[in-house]
Amino acid sequence: MNGKNRKDIKAGITVKVVKKEDQRTGKLTEGIVKDILTNSANHPHGIKVRLTDGTVGRVQEII
Numbered sequence: 001m002n003g004k005n006r007k008d009i010k011a012g013i014t015v016k017v018v019k020k021e022d023q024r025t026g027k028l029t030e031g032i033v034k035d036i037l038t039n040s041a042n043h044p045h046g047i048k049v050r051l052t053d054g055t056v057g058r059v060q061e062i063i
């Protein structure tokens with residue numbers, strides 16, 4: 001699963017996200033989803049989420 005569909009993402013799952021400042025390098029940050037910030041059903045760059053540590057990024061991978 002690639003994190004582009006909102007229905008695949010739920011609070012409490014572990015994901016890898018790319019933060020805004022890491023988009024050029026593609027560096028991924030792993031964490032647990034706290035909130036889903038994207039309202040649409042899907043997004044071409046990944047659903048935006050907030051992790052439990054406060055990091056905000058777009059889901060690239062669901063673990």
